[in-house]
Amino acid sequence: MADPSTYRPDPGSIPVGPGVYRFRDDAGTVLYVGKAKNLRNRLNSYFADLAGLHERTRRMVTTAARVEWTVVNTEVEALQLEYAWIKEFDPRFNVKYRDDKSYPWLAVTWSEDFPRVFVGRGAKRKGTRYFGPYSHAWAIRETVDLLLRVFPMRSCSSGTFRNAQASGRPCLLGYIDKCSAPCVGRISEEDHRAIVADFCQFMGGQSTSMMRRLERKMLEASESEEYELAARIRDDLGALRKATEANAIVLGDGTDADVVGLAEDPLEVSVRIFHVRGGRVRGERGWVADRVDDAETGDLVETFLQQLYHDEIREGAGEAIPREILVPALPPSHEAIEEVLSGRRGARVRVRVPQRGDKRTLMDTVARNAEEALVRHKTKRASDLTTRNRALEEIAEAIGLAEAPLRIECFDISNLQGTEVVGSMVVFEDGLPRKSEYRRFVVRGVEGQNDVASMHEVITRRFRRFLDDRAVIASSDTGSLVDPTTGKALKFAYAPALVVVDGGPPQVAAAAAALEELGITGVALCGLAKRLEEVWLPGDDWPVILPRTSEGLYLLQRIRDEAHRFAITHHRGRRSRTMVESLLDDVPGLGEVRRKTLLKHFGSLRKLRAAEVSDIAALPGFGVRTAEAVKAALSDAPVAPAINVTTGEVLDGAE
Template identity: 65%
Template sequence: MADPTTYRPAAGTIPTDPGVYKFRDVHGRVIYVGKAKNLRSRLTSYFADVVSLHPRTRQMVTTAASVEWTVVGTEVEALQLEYNWIKEFDPRFNVRYRDDKSYPVLAVTLNEEYPRLFVYRGPRRRGVRYFGPYSHAWAIRETVDLLTRVFPARTCSTGVFKRHRQIDRPCLLGYIDKCSAPCVGRVSADEHREIVEDFCDFLAGRTDQMIRKLEREMTSAAEELDFERAARLRDDVGAMRRAMEKQAVVLGDGTDADVVAMVGDELEVSVQVFHVRGGRVRGQRGWVVERSDDDSMGEQVSQFVTQFYGAQVDLDASVQIDDGRARGESIPREVLVPELPDDQAELQEWLSELRGSRVALRVPQRGDKKALFDTVARNASEALTQHKLRRAGDLTTRSAALTELQETLGLDQAPLRIECIDISHVQGTDVVASLVVFEDGLARKSDYRHYSIRQAAGEGRSDDVASIAEVTRRRFLRHRQDQEAPERPAVDPESGRPRKFAYPPNLFVVDGGAPQVHAASSVLDELGVTDVAVIGLAKRLEEVWVPGDDEPVILPRTSEALFLLQRVRDEAHRFAITFHRSKRSKRMTESVLDGVPGLGRTRRTALVTHFGSVARLREATLEDISGVPGIGMATARAVAAALSGDTAADGTAPDGDVPESADPVYTSDRVEETTGDRAP
């Protein structure tokens, strides 16, 4: 634990101008970013009596080893710079408003010849238009089911679409008129795109004019005695009205606002946002985050608005397409919040610049907006209650687990950074390893690494031990080289970011018992790494092995420390299996295709990349195979012939490959082969 007085700058050297400051730890990593109207006043508050500080602030200043600041011209510039640095450095002591889940959205693939409607979760893509987020996927499916009778757009996957185009027969939705069946040419590409654009216009809020248009057509059809068409139009109008009823009218027509509510206690804050577009609630999002400090409600609002809308604008810019949408389209004209922050004017100016028009930050006082805000606040309170029920004591659990590990293993400090390695292979072939990283008890997936083992592996546990030694050496050799090379500092002087793995973990975990631990420990001794603790977690009895001890450490089954170690080990196991399956699948595909006339390494690689596995390639038609760039029909026939004869009559695969019926069972140290049902 560092003493803040060792790096406290002299008060007279700190400017009184607005600016942004960064705290760094002993390895040069940025652990906290903040802004201030007066840098001297703000930074001086961090170096008061440590006992009087908030627990999280106290932990931050005792973890830090230095502080630096950047002076800017205005508070708006400070706001922008703070957001950019939080996004760039991802400091672990800043509150991170990240969803506890991936909210589903309705995606429309406008970048395809025949656009498709489907439920989607994940990162945004260029050329795809998104509506939402929605709280539940079933809400999207219900809406699409209602509207496809009015806007019969394609909802099938690419594979289904191609298959029905080949057989020249529509799917069930085409027969019941919930799809215009572009796969069989019932409508042209331009006609289908027009249907999809009308669908997007309806979801974007242009509902009244569409309903009026259908009603006029219905009246006209009735006057012409075309009662069948009039009845169909009547049903279409009813479907559109039912879809609109699912989004209750809450505010006047044209209201464009986000309603933000925050409910919290001394440890956590629940945030709920309702997105109101065209007077209707179009989406809802929620977070439960740790309270970073004894900040006021206004300061919390400022932090949330900066991070949330900055990220939304970055997302808009990454998926912008030529359909007239602006870069700041996700920012509404009005943001309703529980309390106005001190930097309200700067926030409004910043949001207005991002949107390109005036944005107001207000507290609702009366009327419909106040009633809606109360509803959002009740949702935030309920979300906080449910979170506490699901994860009782979650905030203290990680701290308790790390403290228990420190005390049990006799470490100098709590293991804030834990790394774990695991080995996977099939009877000594395709040996791979994974390395996962946990910081503050949470997975840090951006630091994950996987390795292809260079040593020739055979059968037996000794090869697992050798593999662990190799991975340990490769991981820490780079760290030692960086330490010994003054021209390669731990922190890149240009970007300000730490170099990859330029700093060691506090605790290094291997999956295994005494032999594996001894192998890793011996490598660290050989490299002269003395500030990293090594342990092993044996899977059968969940024993913790420490180097040099003849008996393992047995943690209680209810131990939070044991639960944390299990999570770390299981994550390393999962990551190793994922990489192993990918590598093994590619090897099997390439081995089956060896010797096919006209199929060299480049074309084999193209087939492997396109289909991904032997099973998928075997199921592909000649047209699918010949559709791969560089593969002609003659080569496709040769590939199909090779695949049809790659299994012998006795069910075994040639060249040592696994037959199609074989189902690999993965364990923490190896992968065993069985046939038939998966072993328990």
């Protein structure tokens, strides 16, 4: 591990203008490429106190052996040079968005004498017009099959086309009127290209005018008593309508836009993009990337846009760049990105955050898709047996266990400014959650907001129950896990191989003290700190740093997040019940039994507020007068702040 101070350049020697910098290791391999408006400020930030750096950034600067930079004139030049170097050197510490699958394009070989349509994947080629990408190849193939009835253009390969020319006989599509058979001279090159132009116009979103034109032709044919022609046009219109049904209009102004949504967690980021052309969603794509540092959402968006439009920027193919790019947060260099993309497109390109209306609604939809994609990615990763085994082995190796911890228990504390303090215990066995073993704790012996003392109490109560249950088993003749006195299951009889607490050294020390006071041995203990994802062991002055790509770290983070979610859910439920009881204390005629009936039936303050007087009056023991008194008490009371179920933070606005 290199000491960054050994290769730190003299701060006065670093220019203050825009530029691009590279970190290299001893062998000269580029580890990281970045850009900056002010090179001096940016580079000096890498040589600050190592303890204050993000874990992956710290690894990068301690792996590197030197840093070099190139000065440019503008931020736009810096943006272009940065991504050119990223593509050239493929640095391992830069974010890389991995496409979750290969998406199909609908392509038309416009540069050929007789253009053909086909569904393909991979890199784009010059002289070919592309539509999409689309989510499913089978769906776009079905659409093309429908449209060939209306636009009988060539869809065969070059070999098939040449064979038909040589034999003088068209292929099957020519006989069933799904191809105008230019291979045998049934149509001229100009007429065939006109059909292709109509097809491209329809796929480009200009379907309304074309369908109106066909409707006029159908009426004219009907009035001229050309009923067979009218029937054929009618069928063509039906095919066009069926082809357009799959692409509902989402933006009524016919906007061309790419809508980007992100879902983040401390280890990974999921990106989803909807390609909207002519107001319709023509396709969607998704990527997942490992988080390489604590970059803000805007920085992640900037990196993504660079990678997404790289081919268009490099090749000058501006037709794939829309006039609007809607993002969840503006990139730091959004003006430079707009300038580069506008130059390639040949028209103004805007990068902006939608605030309201249809575009904001669509942005929220894309964000939900990104969240679901991240959940699917994590679920798929967690369900793989080999991956789980590797994760448990990495955890055992990192914290010095003789064997993999098959049962892991994780504890978390949740409170709101020291009130309604609760604890949670979640259990993972063989790397999978065992929800029947989850437990909740109401912390009553701690005053104020003291997570350390609360953790000590929760660990003490859990393992005191363990000792009690083991004593019951020892006194039983059968060794059964059922209490012979009460007939209930002994829920705390199993000892975990590893206890994980949410927090750093203070929480770990509190848990270790609780175990020591009870005389518990043979149970490993560690803590996972949120900010830098560091693993802390009892009594150690320095944390254990697991690689960000480690399956062991991923499993620990997943267990910690599950404990946090479980604690927040419990806290919100108690807070809601307590608030209902306090609001209803002064309602005349409403005693403890009726309050419990309300809580049991509606479950939360939110649902009780939304209930009608008739809904409340229908409950046993209630009447219209009592129900009206309950509604009046809830209407006069101030609305409580909402709680973020992920972070536990108090949110602005109504509950």
